[in-house]
Amino acid sequence: MKSLLQKIASNTETIGVIGLGYVGLPLAVNFAQAGVKVIGFDKSQSKVDKINQGENYIKDIRDAVLREVVGNIKLTATTDFTRIKECDALLICVPTPLDKFRKPDMSYIESACIAIGQNMKPGTFISLESTTYPTTTEEFMLPLIEESSKQNPLVPERCPEQRSVSKGREAVEGNNYNNDNPTTPKTTTFRHGTDFWLAYSPERVDPGNTSFHTKNTPKVLGAITPEGLEIGEKIYSKAIDQLHLVSSPKVAEMVKILENTYRLVNISLINELALLSGKMGIDIWEVIEAAKTKPFGFQAFYPGPGIGGHCIPLDPFYLEHIAKKYDFDLSMIHTAGHINMRMPHYMVIKISTALNSHKKSVNGSKILFLGVAYKPNIDDARESPALEIIDIISRKGAVVSYHDPYIPQVVETHYSASLRGASLQSIELTPETLHDADCVVITTNHSAFDAEMIQQHARLIVDLRNVIKDAGEDVFKL
Ligand SMILES: NC(=O)c1ccc[n+]([C@@H]2O[C@H](COP(=O)([O-])OP(=O)(O)OC[C@H]3O[C@@H](n4cnc5c(N)ncnc54)[C@H](O)[C@@H]3O)[C@@H](O)[C@H]2O)c1
DSSP, X not given: OHHHHHHHHTTOOEEEXXXXXXXXXXXXXXXXXTTOEEEEEXXXXXXXXXXXXXXXXXXXXXXXXXXXXXXXXXXXEESOGGGGGGOXXXXXXXXXXXXXXXXXXXXXXXXXXXXXXXXXXXXXXXXXXXXXXXXXXXXXXXXXXXHHGXXXXXXXXXXXXXHHHTTSHHHHHHTOOOOOOTTSOOOOSOOBTTXXXXXXXXXXXXXXXXXXXXXTSOEEEEESSHHHHHXXXXXXXXXXXXXXXXXXXXXXXXXXXXXXXXXXXXXXXXXXXXXXXXXXXXXXXXXXXXXTTOSSSOOOOOOOSOOOSSSTTTHHHHHHHHHHHTTOOOHHHHHHHHHHHXXXXXXXXXXXXXXXXXXXXXXXXXXEEEOOSSXXXXXXXTTOHHHHHHHHHHHTTOEEEEEOTTOOEEXXXXXXXXXXXXXXXXXXXXXXXXXXXXXXXXXXXXXXXXXXXXXXXXXXXXXXSSOOSSOOTTEEEO
């Protein structure tokens, strides 16, 4: 631990970031900008090649910044996981999706842990950043890393009795690894608390947010041991302005789930009220604007066609997975999830009601969707409700097209299964394409969308995002 702390103090440590996507690449760039040497690991050769050529693929990172940190060799990327042994700290930012049965797919964390166990050097700090269920760090990762380290050629040799005394700092500082007596059985794994330290620090980055980014968003950190917390604090504070330390990884894991389920529940609440308001002839957008004038006790959430992205739709399933182990029923979260799952279906009813007002059926109508990203001004369509609406309405015989300035094509996923291997390409947004559609549906409120132009040329509009402020007869709003 002492040598690691010395390296951190002298800025000579190397940080490995595993998974170079929306979360990992900005984090890696941040550390590199802070003057720390960073090695980025990813399974995708094309991402690694792009980074090494200074080619940026994450919208929130400025191209010049990436070029600068790659140019001054602070950041390099690789698919060679044996280089993990060059790192003093490893930050894991791999995906945590659901499998086809909507259960946590832990295979990415598992494969990262195996690579770490097999390749790390003694004295490594490891922090998981991926969103997951509470207890993952201690109960899933720790045994996996220790077990995998059996195949690590750098595993320290020591006699069994040293196991019991080595939780603390002294054993590491003394570097008591080798036992000269060849007849004494050796332990053959890395041990947490002496050879490595494990922590959890959830990533809170909000892609597309121009005010808050990786560096100035306060970061929560929980480690298994006080030593791990001390190391983690010293490392993270180089690249993050403000840290909030908690007593354990499972507290930090629950913090992330709380933040995301808080959003899920509140979005569901406003979506339910939007549906009721629609039936009662009340404009929910006007209601929210008025409610927002209350200076305390109310935070505005906005309705929409459903929830999307890699976090909020998935996290309840992660929580449910662990709640089941504790024989606990998450009834509030279930209800919220249920409301949101139904939203795309309600939106299809809204579109068919709008078409009906023009004496048209869904079957055979040309429908142009504006925006497939799950939220404004980003290039991420994962779990986007727009895709689900497109899927449902295509199956009903609509002729579907879309325009999204950030997403040039949509490929088949479980939400767009009707594509059956084919893809949809974004079309140009022109007065002609707007006029040609029997119905234009605004699914994402990208700021590039010109409400006036849309309203001027579209014959019928379904606005699910309150883009058209001055709605006339042919505008149907959520
Ligand atoms: N995107 C967000 O807005 C956001 C915000 C907060 C938290 N998170 C969480 O962060 C985690 C990562 O999300 P993301 O959006 O960055 O995902 P992403 O898909 O953009 O990036 C993940 C990267 O990991 C790589 N990868 C997969 N398996 C790997 C392995 N075994 N070793 C090395 N690389 C591997 C992939 O090739 C990909 O480049 C998830 O748990 C997510 O829930 C995401």
